Amino acid sequence: AQSVTQPDIHITVSEGASLELRCNYSYGATPYLFWYVQSPGQGLQLLLKYFSGDTLVQGIKGFEAEFKRSQSSFNLRKPSVHWSDAAEYFCAVGEFGNEKLTFGTGTRLTIIP
Amino acid sequence: DAGVIQSPRHEVTEMGQEVTLRCKPISGHNSLFWYRQTMMRGLELLIYFNNNVPIDDSGMPEDRFSAKMPNASFSTLKIQPSEPRDSAVYFCASSPQGSGANVLTFGAGSRLTVL
Numbered sequence A: 001a002q003s004v005t006q007p008d009i010h011i012t013v014s015e016g017a018s019l020e021l022r023c024n025y026s027y028g029a030t031p032y033l034f035w036y037v038q039s040p041g042q043g044l045q046l047l048l049k050y051f052s053g054d055t056l057v058q059g060i061k062g063f064e065a066e067f068k069r070s071q072s073s074f075n076l077r078k079p080s081v082h083w084s085d086a087a088e089y090f091c092a093v094g095e096f097g098n099e100k101l102t103f104g105t106g107t108r109l110t111i112i113p
Numbered sequence B: 001d002a003g004v005i006q007s008p009r010h011e012v013t014e015m016g017q018e019v020t021l022r023c024k025p026i027s028g029h030n031s032l033f034w035y036r037q038t039m040m041r042g043l044e045l046l047i048y049f050n051n052n053v054p055i056d057d058s059g060m061p062e063d064r065f066s067a068k069m070p071n072a073s074f075s076t077l078k079i080q081p082s083e084p085r086d087s088a089v090y091f092c093a094s095s096p097q098g099s100g101a102n103v104l105t106f107g108a109g110s111r112l113t114v115l
Helices: none
Strands: A003-005 A010-014 A019-021 A024-026 A032-038 A044-050 A056-058 A064-068 A073-078 A087-095 A098-103 A107-112 B005-007 B010-013 B019-024 B031-038 B042-050 B053-056 B065-071 B074-079 B088-095 B110-114
Touching: A003 A087, A003 A098, A010 A019, A019 A107, A024 A073, A032 A064, A032 A073, A044 A056, A044 A064, A044 A073, A073 A087, A098 B031, A098 B042, B005 B088, B010 B019, B019 B088, B019 B110, B031 B074, B042 B065, B042 B074, B053 B065, B074 B088
Parallel strands: A010 A107, B010 B110
Antiparallel strands: A003 A024, A019 A073, A032 A044, A032 A087, A056 A064, A064 A073, A087 A098, A087 A107, B005 B019, B019 B074, B031 B042, B031 B088, B042 B053, B065 B074, B088 B110
16 A cells, blocks of 8 residues: 655744755555645645656646655755745655545644744 | 635534544536645545546545535545544545646645544
8 A cells, every 4th residue: 555654743944044944655556646735724736746657747836846756755855945935844645546535644844934 | 716615614523423524626627636635645546437437546545435425516534433533624626637637726625623
């Protein structure tokens, strides 16, 4: 069965600093990988996805993620965070031919001035 | 596009009462998902439908929970009788077929509080 681990429950970053959120997955074949963001009281919004091809994928709001098969990781990065990036971030894994996604437990991001 | 529409946004009820949550997926999307979010368990998939047919309901907690999708534009999640441990945010999501499969669009959620 596929699974996702987000080892950091809560991260605090200064505004303007760089960000990296970690995600590790467990899946036998090549996974489909996703990052979603959830602002307070809102639903989840897709930031970016990886299906195949270039292992560095660009998303919305200046985010990017890199798929590393050797490390079973799909870490999310942003070079300079803004106060509006404060939210909860979820990594998810899916597979070809099966539409459901399995989500990690999320990482809450706090931005300090 | 109005997105995935869920109602009610907030529901407060007493233990033992029936609760019905509603979802309207994005027009043209073939798959619909119900997720539950709690602090303790995170996001859990309860059930999903493809072309109105339930495909996987292994996440439905127990017989008190039921879900239906009578047509392509409407789904319900019912809890009867409700219990305090059902308090959570329930999300509906939909996705298209083909190259967009697996890309879920979520509704804003229904926050349920069972007293």
